[in-house]
Amino acid sequence: MAKLSLDEAWTLSVNLLEGNGFAxxxxxxxxxxxxxxxxxxxxxxxxxxxxxxxxxxxQGGVEPNAVPEIxxxxxxxxxxxxxxxxxxxxxxYGRHHLVEKTRASGVAILAVNNAFHFSALWxxxxxxxxxxxxSLAMTPSHAYxxxxxxxxxxxxxxxxxxxxxxxEGPPFTFDFATSVVxxxxxxxxxxxxxxxxxxxxxxxNGQPTxxxxxxxxxxxxxxxxxxxxxxxxxxxxxxGPLIGDQLGxxxxxxxxxxxxxxxxxxxxLAIDPARLLGPEAEARLAQAEVLFEGIIDQGARxxxxxxHEARRRSQLEGVEIPAELxxxxxxxxxx
Amino acid sequence: MAKLSLDEAWTLSVNLLEGNGFAxxxxxxxxxxxxxxxxxxxxxxxxxxxxxxxxxxxQGGVEPNAVPEIxxxxxxxxxxxxxxxxxxxxxxYGRHHLVEKTRASGVAILAVNNAFHFSALWxxxxxxxxxxxxSLAMTPSHAYxxxxxxxxxxxxxxxxxxxxxxxEGPPFTFDFATSVVxxxxxxxxxxxxxxxxxxxxxxxNGQPTxxxxxxxxxxxxxxxxxxxxxxxxxxxxxxGPLIGDQLGxxxxxxxxxxxxxxxxxxxxLAIDPARLLGPEAEARLAQAEVLFEGIIDQGARxxxxxxHEARRRSQLEGVEIPAELxxxxxxxxxx
Numbered sequence: 152m153a154k155l156s157l158d159e160a161w162t163l164s165v166n167l168l169e170g171n172g173f174a175x176x177x178x179x180x181x182x183x184x185x186x187x188x189x190x191x192x193x194x195x196x197x198x199x200x201x202x203x204x205x206x207x208x209x210q211g212g213v214e215p216n217a218v219p220e221i222x223x224x225x226x227x228x229x230x231x232x233x234x235x236x237x238x239x240x241x242x243x244y245g246r247h248h249l250v251e252k253t254r255a256s257g258v259a260i261l262a263v264n265n266a267f268h269f270s271a272l273w274x275x276x277x278x279x280x281x282x283x284x285x286s287l288a289m290t291p292s293h294a295y296x297x298x299x300x301x302x303x304x305x306x307x308x309x310x311x312x313x314x315x316x317x318x319e320g321p322p323f324t325f326d327f328a329t330s331v332v333x334x335x336x337x338x339x340x341x342x343x344x345x346x347x348x349x350x351x352x353x354x355x356n357g358q359p360t361x362x363x364x365x366x367x368x369x370x371x372x373x374x375x376x377x378x379x380x381x382x383x384x385x386x387x388x389x390x391g392p393l394i395g396d397q398l399g400x401x402x403x404x405x406x407x408x409x410x411x412x413x414x415x416x417x418x419x420l421a422i423d424p425a426r427l428l429g430p431e432a433e434a435r436l437a438q439a440e441v442l443f444e445g446i447i448d449q450g451a452r453x454x455x456x457x458x459h460e461a462r463r464r465s466q467l468e469g470v471e472i473p474a475e476l477x478x479x480x481x482x483x484x485x486x
Numbered sequence: 487m488a489k490l491s492l493d494e495a496w497t498l499s500v501n502l503l504e505g506n507g508f509a510x511x512x513x514x515x516x517x518x519x520x521x522x523x524x525x526x527x528x529x530x531x532x533x534x535x536x537x538x539x540x541x542x543x544x545q546g547g548v549e550p551n552a553v554p555e556i557x558x559x560x561x562x563x564x565x566x567x568x569x570x571x572x573x574x575x576x577x578x579y580g581r582h583h584l585v586e587k588t589r590a591s592g593v594a595i596l597a598v599n600n601a602f603h604f605s606a607l608w609x610x611x612x613x614x615x616x617x618x619x620x621s622l623a624m625t626p627s628h629a630y631x632x633x634x635x636x637x638x639x640x641x642x643x644x645x646x647x648x649x650x651x652x653x654e655g656p657p658f659t660f661d662f663a664t665s666v667v668x669x670x671x672x673x674x675x676x677x678x679x680x681x682x683x684x685x686x687x688x689x690x691n692g693q694p695t696x697x698x699x700x701x702x703x704x705x706x707x708x709x710x711x712x713x714x715x716x717x718x719x720x721x722x723x724x725x726g727p728l729i730g731d732q733l734g735x736x737x738x739x740x741x742x743x744x745x746x747x748x749x750x751x752x753x754x755l756a757i758d759p760a761r762l763l764g765p766e767a768e769a770r771l772a773q774a775e776v777l778f779e780g781i782i783d784q785g786a787r788x789x790x791x792x793x794h795e796a797r798r799r800s801q802l803e804g805v806e807i808p809a810e811l812x813x814x815x816x817x818x819x820x821x
Contacts (some may be wrong), residue, residue: 225592225761227562257560258755260593262762285728301786305777313720323723325716357784375710381660381789382717384777385648388658392774393620395763400780420593420755426560427597428730439727442640442719445735449692451636454716 153477156469160186164201167484171205173215180239184270189470192461195335196271198472198480203269204237205483212404212413213237213267219244227252227259230394235414238266238290242275242417249421250282257426262394263417268292272312272417273326273455279421280314280322288312289386290417294400296330297370299380302357304370307399308334309386316424318436321462323443325454329383330371337363337371390418488812491804495521499536502819506540508550515574519605524805527796530670531606533807533815538604539572540818547739547748548572548602554579562587562594565729570749573601573625577610577752584756588619592761597729598752603627607647607752608661608790614756615649615657623647624721625752629735631665632705634715637692639705642734643669644721651759653771656797658778660789664718665706672698672706725753 155163164185168178181204189197207213217236221244224230229248233241245261252259272288279286292307312326331351340347341363352366353359360366373379391398396416404413425432446453490498499520503513516539524532542548552571556579559565564583568576580596587594607623614621627642647661666686675682676698687701688694695701708714726733731751739748760767781788 224764226590227594228592228762230762255561256591257563258593258595259562260757260762285724297784298781298786301781301784303784305780305784313716315720315723323719325720327713327716329713374713377789378662378664378709379713380786381648381662384658384781384789385650385660387777388650388774389620389757391777392770393757393759393762395766395770398773398777400777422595422724422728424728427563427565427595427728429559431730435727435730438733439723442722442726442733442735445640446633446636446719449633449636449638449640451633451715454712454719 152471153474154469154471155477157186157190157465160189160198160470163480163484164198167201167480168204170484171215172208173204177215177217177237177240180243181237181270184239184274187274188271189472190462190465191458192465192470193271193458195333197470199476200269201480202483207267207269207413221245221248223248224262227256228262229259230262230264232264233266233414235265235412236267238263238268238417239270241266242419246275246278249419250279250284253284253421253423254426258420258422260394261419261421262396263419264394264396265414266417267413268415268417271326272310273314273324273458275419276312276314276326277322277324279419280316280324283316283425284421284423285315286313286419286421288417288419289390291387291390291397291399291402291415293402293404293413295334295371296373296383297353297357298384299373299377302353302370303355305400306373306380306383306387308371309383309390309399311382311386315439316436317440317443318433321455321459323439323453323455324458327374329373329379329386331374331379332371334367334371337366341367386418390416394418487806488809489804489806490812492521492525492800495524495533495805498815498819499533502536502815503539505819506550507543508539512550512552512572512575515578516572516605519574519609522609523606524807525797525800526793527800527805528606528793529807530668532805534811535604536815537818542602542604542748556580556583558583559597562591563597564594565597565599567599568601568749570600570747571602573598573603573752574605576601577754580754581610581613584754585614585617585619588756588758589761593755593757595729596754596756597731598754599729599731600749601752602748603750603752606661607645608649608659608793610754611647611649611661612657612659614754615651615659618651618758618760620651620757620759621649622755623752624725624754626722626725626732626734626737626750628737628739628748630669630706631708631718632688632692633719634708634712637688637705638690640735641708641715641718641722643706644718644725644734646717646721650774651771652775652778653768656790656794658774658788658790659793662709664708664714664721666709666714667706669702669706672701676702721753725751729753 164182
């Protein structure tokens with residue numbers, strides 16, 4: 152394994168992205184996200200993703216110099232056109248406006264459009280919670296998931312993330328795909344020559360399969376049957392048509408063929424507890440702690456608890472990545 | 487079976503509720519909800535619920551003459567204090583303000599507080615969608631559900647409902663509990679002497695059980711494992727502390743013992759596609775139809791499809807309820 156301090160991970164990420172052609176503002180926005188993921192030991196969204204970013208850039212799937220455009224749509228709505236650039240810089244451009252609107256009116260929406268999206272959602276909702284706001288984020292992804300009762304891919308893996316500010320320590324946060332598992336998990340089973348558990352996937356005839364190769368040619372299933380499927384449809388509607396953007400099946404991974412671009416939308420909602428509750432807000436947020444304590448007291452984990460433990464470790468000791476990944480990143484750095 | 491026209495079901499419901507002491511405005515708000523549920527063949531929220539309503543009234547769990555109070559909290563937030571009355575009249579009082587605020591700012595919240603809540607959420611979100619708004623509603627319920635990885639009841643069955651306006655026909659709507667099944671389903675298994683499927687419930691030692699009696703003394707599980715559990719926690723936070731109201735485990739069914747009242751909150755969010763999208767709105771809502779068609783084309787059902795079919799039937803032919811239920815309602819009518 153290669154060991155890096157968080158500063159070293161940051162410098163490596165920024166240099167690699169800038170060296171491959173991303174404008175400094177994009178390189179820094181992307182580096183903030185991948186370093187945060189690596190720090191929290193979300194390996195699939197960590198430094199590893201730099202490889203995807205550069206590949207997508209080379210395939211023309213992301214505009215490395217895009218300057219996001221802010222559209223002040225309504226008193227409680229701000230839109231940001233990412234101009235085919237990364238969603239991360241678009242979020243950073245829009246975030247300040249979202250926070251202002253939320254504080255003024257109690258609730259507001261940030262709609263990001265035409266963005267290349269490859270990152271986890273939790274760093275965004277957590278950043279809003281650190282400013283005292285409750286927030287929700289959703290994005291569609293390419294169509295890999297069959298609706299419950301269906302037989303072929305139509306829905307994205309459609310993640311949803313939520314964050315809630317806590318008086319002490321990191322916010323209560325979750326971020327999950329509405330597919331039963333990430334597509335990457337199926338790929339890992341395939342590489343390891345292992346069967347999938349029942350209930351994960353359909354083959355390309357719409358029949359249940361435990362063969363990972365058949366599953367990759369077919370469809371993943373939504374988590375939680377028709378309930379998870381309904382939730383996935385909601386995410387696709389809110390982060391698609393509602394904000395004037397694409398449905399999952401209208402987008403394609405950037406693979407050079409350019410049949411449909413990878414760009415799509417992201418829907419972020421923020422709510423200000425101080426505006427909803429006035430002077431009661433502090434006492435009410437303390438009441439939420441009773442729920443969190445009740446969960447921990449019965450031996451259950453809070454979502455993100457593992458991630459926050461990893462964060463404390465990484466802040467003291469830095470992060471570790473496989474030596475081969477470090478090697479691959481070093482080679483990418485030199486173009 | 488007893489057959490009633492929708493008008494007869496309405497008259498029966500209003501008379502029964504008024505006859506037992508509900509003010510006319512409450513009787514009508516409750517009747518609108520139970521008749522809509524009966525019409526859509528959601529039997530558990532249909533005329534059957536009138537019995538619960540009257541029982542709760544007699545046990546002092548609902549204030550039959552409450553006049554809801556509107557609080558104009560923020561530009562995009564309206565609160566309604568139900569004053570221990572039914573949530574349904576509180577919603578009707580607040581709805582107009584919610585719609586106005588949503589049209590003005592793009593997104594708004596209606597927070598209902600101190601309400602007796604016994605109805606399905608879909609009639610409320612569907613009513614908002616019929617006014618062209620996208621909406622979401624959530625409410626906690628009494629603590630019957632263990633968090634994923636936990637061993638005892640802490641979370642409510644915490645339903646979530648969503649509705650999306652469609653150019654033709656009824657809105658796209660779903661409404662589901664975040665428990666793997668409704669508690670009523672477990673009760674039905676108990677009465678029928680049937681075992682539960684694995685994965686529904688824990689006994690009061692926190693061990694998985696398929697015995698319905700043990701399950702009723704223990705806890706239901708959330709749907710979809712840790713993902714459904716996270717969603718349930720979110721619902722409890724949004725419809726509880728965020729709006730200055732109770733957590734599920736702080737409430738009790740009205741059973742005469744009065745140790746904790748049944749009242750709690752409801753969180754409703756509305757979004758105006760016309761305000762988000764301007765002149766593009768119509769074309770974007772049409773794009774959503776592509777997703778719905780894609781779902782139906784592969785043989786999957788849209789959520790609420792069955793309910794909307796039942797609605798068409800009931801509008802032509804009226805509704806049927808078991809003769810014993812009709813008898814019980816007739817007796818209740820006479821006090």
